[in-house]
Amino acid sequence: MLKITSWYIVLLFFLIASCSRPLSEMTYMNGIDPKIYPNGPVPDDYEVGINDQLYIQVISDDPQNAVFLNLVPADRGGASTSDLELVTYIVDENGDIYFLLLGKIHVAGMTVKEIRDLLQVKVDKYLDNTAVFVKLVDRNITVLGEVDNPGQHKMVKNRLSIFEALGTAGDITDWGNYKEIMLVRETPEGKLVTNIDLLSPDLIDSPYYYILPNDVLYVKLDKKIRGTKNVAPFTGLMLSLSIITTALLVANFFVK
Incomplete structure (x- = not known):
């Protein structure tokens, strides 16, 4: 009986091992040295494209001076995300926005900073002491x-x-x-x-x-993982344990 039990224990060990996923396959950046890394390559800033939504606000030392340039009064204060979506400029199929007073402006392919700088130059022709704020909403x-x-x-x-x-x-x-x-x-x-x-x-x-x-x-x-998405991760293991337990009981019965 001892030999049979030992044999099943060894079998159980290998079954458990086969059902386990190696830790090395679940560790992000496995083997990375714990140290300070210099800044890696940073992707270029996002370039605005068709159907993007831009929130644009012109701020002046006197809010009333900039009213004619804003969809929302500059002295309104902070706006919620839902508010921003209602007062945005949508980039059309040609890559343009139509800005109050300034007319059609091509912005597709430009970063938010480049759009802000372009609008600042245009606004400065009408008003002094202003700042242009641009935000990508979506x-x-x-x-x-x-x-x-x-x-x-x-x-x-x-x-x-x-x-x-x-x-x-x-x-x-x-x-x-x-x-x-x-x-x-x-x-x-x-x-x-x-x-x-x-x-x-x-x-x-x-x-x-x-x-x-x-x-x-x-x-x-991961095609190497056994089972399907509708089966719990350890279903196979539990089934194996059940089979082994049953086999042990049967073996024990015949040994007696």
Whole structure:
């Protein structure tokens, strides 16, 4: 009986080991040295495109002087996100916005800073002592695939690290492939598609470490993981334990 029990214990050990996912396959930037890293390559600032929404406010030392340049009075105070969406300039199919008094202005392909500087020059022709404030309102990213909360998510700042972006979607599920995260990004030249390896310690120096507005992340399914999305991660293990327990009881019965 002792030999039979020992044999099943060994079998149980290997079954548990086979059902476990190596920690190295779930550790972000595995093997990275704990030190201060110099700033890696930062992607160019987001370039405004068609259908983007811009909130533009002209501020003057006398708010009444700038009323004719604003969709919302400059002395109104802080506006909520929903308010901003109602008073934005939408970039049309030609890449233009129509700004009060200043007329049609082409902004597609420009960064928010470049648009602000351009408007400041134009406004200075009409008013002294002004400041132009420009904000990209619809800063969203889309995270799909093997994450807890797939869908479109708001960006709280101009760019996020890829880990912050995945965090907005609840992180990767037990079935996600950490080595194959597809990034789709709109560029002036067209759509850029690349794969990101979250386990690589070199990721911190990658030009894709930062995520920009309108980026799409797709976490692929790890085909090596057993089971399906509708089965709990440890179902296979529990089934194996049940089979082994039954086998032990049967063996014990015949030994007696």
